[in-house]
Amino acid sequence: MSEPIKRAAEIAETSQPKKVHLDDRLDQKGYAPIKAEFIVENTLQDYDDEAAETGDRVKDDRSNRSKKGRGQNKKRDLKQRREELRLCSAVLNPAAMRECPFGEKCTNTHDIDLYLSKKPADIAGTCPVYDAIGYCPAGLKCRWLGSHYDPATKEVLKLEEKIELAKKNDYELNKINPESRVKLQKNKYDFVKANPYVKYLDTLVQSEANIAKRQEDVKNNVSTYVEPPFTPAEKKRIDLKGAKIVSPLTTVGNLPYRRLMKTLGADVTYSEMALALPILQGAKPEWALPKAHSSEYPGFGVQIASNHHQQATKAAEALANETTLVSELNLNCGCPIDLLYRQGQGSALLDQPSKMVRILNGMNACSGDIPVTVKIRTGTKDHKNTAVSLVSRVLEETHVAAITLHGRSRQQRYTREADWDYVAEVGKVVQDWNIKKQDNKDLQDTPPTWFVGNGDCFTYEQWHSAVNTEGIDSVMVARGALIKPWIFEEVEAEQYLDKSATERLEHMRQFANYAVDHWGSDEYGIENARRFMCEFISFTHRYIPVGILERLPPKLNERPPKWKGRNELETLLGSTDYKDWIKITEMFLGPASPNFQFTPKHKSNSYN
Incomplete structure (x- = not known):
């Protein structure tokens, strides 16, 4: 059993919900029909279905619902904090240092030994970026530094064959x-x-009071648009x-x-x-x-x-x-x-x-x-x-x-x-x-x-x-x-796939690797990746496995009661508590730093 799956089982065992025996099954419109043996509590879960379309860049000003634990967390602060001690990019690779363009005015440290002494312990395993493209642009700042750094020569390692292959097949x-x-x-x-064409379009907006003049304007502006x-x-x-x-x-x-x-x-x-x-x-x-x-x-x-x-x-x-x-x-x-x-x-x-x-x-x-x-x-x-x-x-x-x-x-x-x-x-x-x-x-x-x-x-x-x-x-x-x-x-x-919890966790691993590849393997990049992974899990946790449904097809707008999975990992992946989402990210991105902060978009996910 892999380390992430072992870790998932340990986490799930500590928060395994107790089954509640129900006298009556929920039978109402919008209810997801889960088999009785998997229902934990007859409270329907609440979701915010506008999260996918609105995100955080555009705020909807509709008032919050008054009921506690419902509605959106409007004022989420999602900016990740930077490291307190930051290493200058000029010394990311000691074996290939360059002159700092800011000189003495540089606000970051150039003391490599000091930085490494203050840096959090490495995350276990191989750096996903180094593994994918043959080198790690984060250099000494990488949280998996031990997988591509030689302390004796103070050199950040590179794999030339992988680098060449990545240039052809793996880039942004x-x-x-x-x-x-x-x-x-x-x-x-x-x-x-655009400039001449916008002028032409502007004439189409003008008043039609003087049609003859308008037609003449259109004709003149079209003639100025040299390249059709x-x-x-x-x-x-x-x-x-x-x-x-x-x-x-x-x-x-x-x-x-x-x-x-x-x-x-x-x-x-x-x-x-x-x-x-x-x-x-x-x-x-x-x-x-x-x-x-x-x-x-x-x-x-x-x-x-x-x-x-x-x-x-x-x-x-x-x-x-x-x-x-x-x-x-x-x-x-x-x-x-x-x-x-x-x-x-x-x-x-x-x-x-x-x-x-x-x-x-x-x-x-x-x-x-x-x-x-x-x-x-x-x-x-x-x-x-x-x-x-x-x-x-x-x-x-x-x-x-x-x-x-x-x-x-x-x-x-x-x-x-x-x-x-x-x-x-x-x-x-x-x-x-x-x-x-x-x-x-x-x-x-x-x-x-x-x-x-x-x-x-x-x-x-x-x-x-x-x-x-x-x-x-x-x-x-x-x-x-x-x-x-x-x-x-x-x-x-052309059939339903009852994906196992292990298979679903593998998709999470893929996402985590791609996220680190995109946002970087340093502290800031990892916490950015963690935040977006939590946003992703805010949707994936809503999946109800085919094997625990009483009937098919599942419907997107049906709401489930609180349920448990067929094993501890499946229960964890279906958790509505954002703290469990962070625990899932820690399987691949290491422990969340004290600076990490995440507030779920929907208030119901803020509560156990």
Whole structure:
């Protein structure tokens, strides 16, 4: 038995819940039917289903529910603290030291012996980064230093063969040139395509009081646009027919998670939603979002949100220029969060089709050979679906490569199930448009517009049912891929997989290794990895093993009573207590430092 599994058993034994005998089984709507012998307490667990879509960068200002232990922990402080004694990067490798650019003004220590004496004890095992790419960029700061450091020669070791192999197969894409980011920050970036095209789009917004003058303005501005935009036929081709697609997910849809999903069968992944304005301001955190692992391309999309064609058009040009390998740019017209909605972004564009069309056309004109796609909802209000008319207009007036429809309105949020009948209705509109294009000589050579459904997909049966529906090319999976990361393995096998606790723990190990590879193996990087791993577990703990359910299929919106697993490890992986989530991370990332802090997004996870 491996050390992580032994550790898991020890942890679980100390907090094993006692079984409560029930006189009556819970029999109500929304109840997950767990076999009686696995039920511990008849209290239904509460979840926050908006966490995947909102994350922490965009705050929803709805008031907390008054009941203790429910609602969101709004003011989470998730910034990890730095080490008290920090080593200067100039001396990370004693055998290859360089001169410190800050000289005597440097605020970090250059005393290697002092730093090593104060440094926490090494984590047992081999450094995941050194094991993956043949060297560790963290050098002496690595928490697994003993696995790649020779104290006698004071040399940080390297494996040249692995380094060369990693350069070919294992690297991160889409890192912006530092000089370009500075130009954005100083408002000196040259938008060769966007500037003239934005001027053209501005004329479309002007009053139609003087139609003749407006037409003359349009004609003049079109003539100033010397280089015509790419036609749809010249764009990169994307093929979403039957593709296994992971939805853009804020916070939890980070690079290590997407990399894990690629190993588990995903074909298409998306960046976390980036806001167009910070992109144009050269904000470092925003430009970190388009980064992708080499395994994600082709099939990697960057999602942006914007409320104006000027921002979206320029952001599209900047992303096309500064990212090396992107398969599509996706405009978010579905985010329901109040802050974005009030700013005219996300789902606010559903009620402003003219603005949406201008934004999509501007992005398409300035994104080079990168195709543009859009994600929408059924509408902004319940029982007032507008997607049919909206999609018809988008198809007629733009050249989007794909449309994704979340089968809920903005007002609905995550209440009630997604309306797949309406999704199919909209899919028929797209299908008819693709057929109509074949009769148009100017559009015959253009690729079809793909249509993707989204909402509540949690089983292989739901996925295949949707894909086999006329007009629907594929399904975008969100929460289903967070709670059950192997969902695409089930789609491929066309059966339920009763993953053992050991297999599920292995997925956690993979995520931890990818997280350290991405954020670094020093103290700060590890605690960052730990924080995002806890965010991931805040979804994976919701998985109810197939073997303890009374009936199939499981439903995404069903809530379980408190339950225990078939063994101690399974019980631990299903724990709702965030302190247990931290214990799981410690199996792979070592003990959490005294500086580590994590507050779960949902208050119910803060209590035993």
